[in-house]
Amino acid sequence: MRVILAETAGFCMGVSLALKRLDGLLESRPDGPICTLGPIIHNPQVLDMYARRGVRRIDGPGEAPPCATVVIRAHGVPVGVERTLADLGVQVVDATCPKVKKAQLLIERQAQRGRTLLLYGEENHPEVQGLLSYASTEALVFGEPEELEGRLDPGRDYVLAAQTTQDKEVFQRIKDYVQARVTRTVPVLETICDATRVRQEEAIAVARRVQRMVVVGGYESGNTRRLAKVVAEQGVPCVHVETAAELNPADFAGCETVGLTAGASTHDKTIEEVRALLAAL
Ligand code: SF4
Numbered sequence: 001m002r003v004i005l006a007e008t009a010g011f012c013m014g015v016s017l018a019l020k021r022l023d024g025l026l027e028s029r030p031d032g033p034i035c036t037l038g039p040i041i042h043n044p045q046v047l048d049m050y051a052r053r054g055v056r057r058i059d060g061p062g063e064a065p066p067c068a069t070v071v072i073r074a075h076g077v078p079v080g081v082e083r084t085l086a087d088l089g090v091q092v093v094d095a096t097c098p099k100v101k102k103a104q105l106l107i108e109r110q111a112q113r114g115r116t117l118l119l120y121g122e123e124n125h126p127e128v129q130g131l132l133s134y135a136s137t138e139a140l141v142f143g144e145p146e147e148l149e150g151r152l153d154p155g156r157d158y159v160l161a162a163q164t165t166q167d168k169e170v171f172q173r174i175k176d177y178v179q180a181r182v183t184r185t186v187p188v189l190e191t192i193c194d195a196t197r198v199r200q201e202e203a204i205a206v207a208r209r210v211q212r213m214v215v216v217g218g219y220e221s222g223n224t225r226r227l228a229k230v231v232a233e234q235g236v237p238c239v240h241v242e243t244a245a246e247l248n249p250a251d252f253a254g255c256e257t258v259g260l261t262a263g264a265s266t267h268d269k270t271i272e273e274v275r276a277l278l279a280a281l
Contacts (some may be wrong), residue, residue, distance in 0.1 A: 001281045002257045004210055006202045010271055012195035012264035013040050013174045018074040021095040025069060026053055033068045037061070037081070038126060040095065041265040042221035045243060049274055061085045068106035069093060074124045075126040076100045099164055100127055103191040108134040110159040110187065116140070118148070118186075119165030120174050125222060128163050144170070145177035152181050161189035165196045165223040165264075196223050200230045205262040211257035212252055213238040216274050217263030219259025224263025231261070244273040252281050 011019075018040055025034055033177040035058045039047050047057070056065075061084040064070050085092050096104075102198040107117055117135035120142060121128040132139055142148055152158075159201070160178055162171050171192060171203050178186050213231045215238060217224030228240040236259075239251055252258060258278050262271045 001252060001278055003278045004206050004259045005271070005275055006199070006206050006259070006261035007254075008195075008199045009118065009216075009260065009262040010264070010266050010268050012193070012199075013211035014074050014099060015191075015265050018071075018095035018097065021093055022055065022071055025071065025093055026055070029069060032196065033065050034066050034071065035064055036071045036073060037085075038073050038075075039079055039220075041261075042073060042218040042224075043242075043265040044218060044220075045265065045270055046095050046265070046267050056147050061088055061090075064088060064090045071095050073126065075102070076104060076130035077126070078130050079104075080133060094237070096130075097164070099191075099193050100130070103131055103161065103164060103189065104134045106189045106191065107131055107159075107161055110189070111136045113157075113189070115157045115159040118142070118158050118160045118174075118178060119162070120160070120166050120171055122222060125163060127165075131161070131163070145174045148174075148177065148181075152178065154182050155184075156182065157184055158182060158186045159187050159189065161191045163222075164191055164193040165226065166192055167200075167226070168192050168197055173197045184199075196226070199223070199227060199264065200260065203227055203231050203259075204234055205267060206261060207234040207238075210236065210257045211255045212236065212246070213259045213261070214274060214278065215240045215261055215263070216242070216271055217266040218242060221263045221265050224266065227261060227263055231259075241274065243270060244277045247274065247277055249281055252278070 072094045117139035123141045215228040230236045
């Protein structure tokens with residue numbers, strides 16, 4: 001089967017940087033203990049690889065062993081967690097993606113000006129939890145503009161921002177929706193990362209040339225799930241897998257050309273395994 005691989009498939013800048021930080025730490029402190037606060041990225045295969053190299057995952061600052069080095073994940077953490085880590089005296093390596101860091105600081109500056117944050121994103125996503133910690137307490141999180149119905153105070157000072165991996169077109173609709181319902185001008189923080197948009201556009205272009213699509217990446221990875229969604233919206237049958245082992249050859253019966261793309265936290269090795277298997281079908 002002919003396989004068309006999207007050029008942008010795989011690690012984005014933020015993920016590459018975070019893993020480079022962790023690799024550097026493993027070289028400089030081979031005896032550890034090294035911990036990541038939550039999964040450093042949303043990819044179980046990559047996490048397993050680091051676990052085998054001795055990296056331990058903790059889910060809260062209190063679980064950090066004495067003398068540990070704690071790596072902050074690419075999605076960032078709430079500011080209170082950073083303070084707790086500092087109080088504990090553990091060594092901290094901040095692997096927050098620079099674009100997420102920038103979004104945190106922009107939100108903080110607006111909160112200092114007394115503006116209420118309207119945040120387009122997934123409420124329970126770790127990045128969103130981190131962003132919210134930099135905002136004032138009355139911040140609103142929503143996934144669709146309609147969720148703001150009846151919740152906006154027309155006279156209040158708002159600022160609008162988005163989780164870095166959200167959809168730019170929906171965000172544009174949200175800007176119009178919000179501005180039409182409040183009297184003061186709403187500053188907009190352009191926090192959506194281009195890595196997501198570029199991957200989605202390329203995936204759509206590939207999907208239009210093939211009979212089937214495969215999207216590779218963690219099931220917990222928001223950007224991978226959205227990639228699978230935009231591809232499916234093109235009307236092309238699409239399968240989302242984490243590894244080559246999950247592919248079912250029967251899904252590709254009669255298919256001559258298949259498109260392949262991957263989320264921003266998918267390792268090149270996994271993409272290559274999937275590509276090789278598809279090509280062999
Ligand atoms: S998708 Fe963008 S914001 Fe998210 S980790 Fe990658 S580079 Fe950073």
